[in-house]
Amino acid sequence: MELRQLEYFVAVVEEANFTRAAERVHVAQPGVSAQIRRLERELGQELLDRSGRTVRPTAAGEAVLPHARAALAAVAAARGAVDELAGLVRGHVAVGMVTAGPTGTVADMLAGFHAEHPGVGISLAEDTSERLLAALREGRIDVALVGLAGPPPPGVSVQVLVDEPFVAAAPPGDPLAAHDAVTLQALCARELIALPRGTGLRTALDTACARAGLTPRVAFEASDPNVLARLSARGLGVAVLPTTVAAAHATELRSVTITRPGLRGRIALAWRSDGPASSAAAALIGHARLTLPGLAPAQTTDARSMSETSAPDSSSRRNS
Template sequence: MDVQLHQLEYLVAVVDDGGFTRAAERLRVAQPGVSAQVRKLERELGHELVDRAGQRVRPTAVGAEVVAAARAALAAVAGVRQVVADLDGLLRGTARVGMVTSGPFLDVPGVLADFAAAHPGVTCSLVEASSGRLTAMLREGRLDVALVGAAGGVPDDLVTDPVTEESLVVAVPPDDPLAGARTVVPGDLDGRDVVAPVEGNALREAFDLACAPVAVRVTCSASDPAVLARLAARGLGVAVLPASLSALRSEDLVTVPLDAPDVRARLVLARPRGSVSPAAAAVTDALLAAR
């Protein structure tokens, strides 16, 4: 018996799509070729496998059993191919990544570039947006993994892994009234000019949450905390920085903790629950390793 793998593929497609024309369109082959190969398979097996009488092609009783066996055979072949690809260190497919502007905490573009160079069979894409937008895209199945801010808490409908979690400090010149304080409360910034991270940044989300009742004026913004510090040193406003820079001391700048104990600048790697493609899983592993 000479049964070809592509004949089984064509038969399954015809049954799934309910017709030869639709199956041919999906398979991107000529419709007469699909019909001829299914006919050849029927002659080889000695049974009609599909009922062509109605508007929608349906499997015969024998055809239904053959289709079930064909599905198993096609799945087994796909599994063999994946095993060989894994053993060869090859990945194929797509990996869709999102990120908030995160400063120096995780170099997502660098990780993605290195991954793409090591796995040329994977098509990688990167979207930069706010945490809310990225979270929505994860839930809609439009992203595989994203670096998002979680100042207000970690979304419980997504799988998340922590990247960083910090409290906030403010930076001012030594002659500023806040320079000698042990801590600064959000009310101390009422009416003050502030140089803050760009909107969508995890640190900015935390700052906005802490200072929601306060009328601060954001006069400048940047994604790099070092740039914010330089702007504050030049007198453009009070800089909002992560606590990892709390040891910053110079003749130009003094840092003071921002007293907002319930607010933390959190960054997490988030992804949908459930199974993911091997390419998406590999990109996620690379991002987790780079934390």
């Protein structure tokens, strides 16, 4: 059994395609296929189901996958330990960012890291928070900027950068705009405009509704909160937005406090609790924690400190 066979196997599983996996590992596709076939013959089991349009791991492949990832991570850690001993920081780091996240802030952070460590390759990908956290836990990325509706999942530590309430936003002519606050129940009676499932904002909304026995009527979805605001401004529904986004569209939209319960969301820097896989990843995490603006740099995986919804707001003068 060779490390390259494990590397190719993991790449095919994650890409669900031999061609994309070959491009990822910079090897011709027949070479990838041949090495995986050799691994299967050695183990005496087929690891991949090649019968469908996408390649999927078999039951044997699912059993082998975590061990293959662990072996590759151990090798990367060994190389990182040697580099650290020699005072070197090199290799590659993979960064994830929630779609429509603070692109400029992340770009500045990565530019600063590149200036300090020019020998480290950097890749950046956008996705939903749910998929980014899964990739982080599986070791496919080293650090991520994600949206959180509650505590981080097991095995993930975070540094909260932004913590703000969500509001309902509607144009001035909408009946909702005449109110200072709206209950979650009343909000669910309206057609809503929200981020897609898997995002921190949508998770906060869906979780709060489920706890209250409500079903939100989401008529429009978009991955950019600013698009949600523009759709609402054109009378297509009530947008559920972070406070800062709603404030940026104050000339077009009226922000209404959501109560019983209120909703909060967080943007956080996230990394694996058991530590980075390489010295390059460790350097990136340290650099990001020092340079990204935000709240106090405290790690937490405590659900009590990161509740999914805030306490009901009883201070508003008029409720819808």
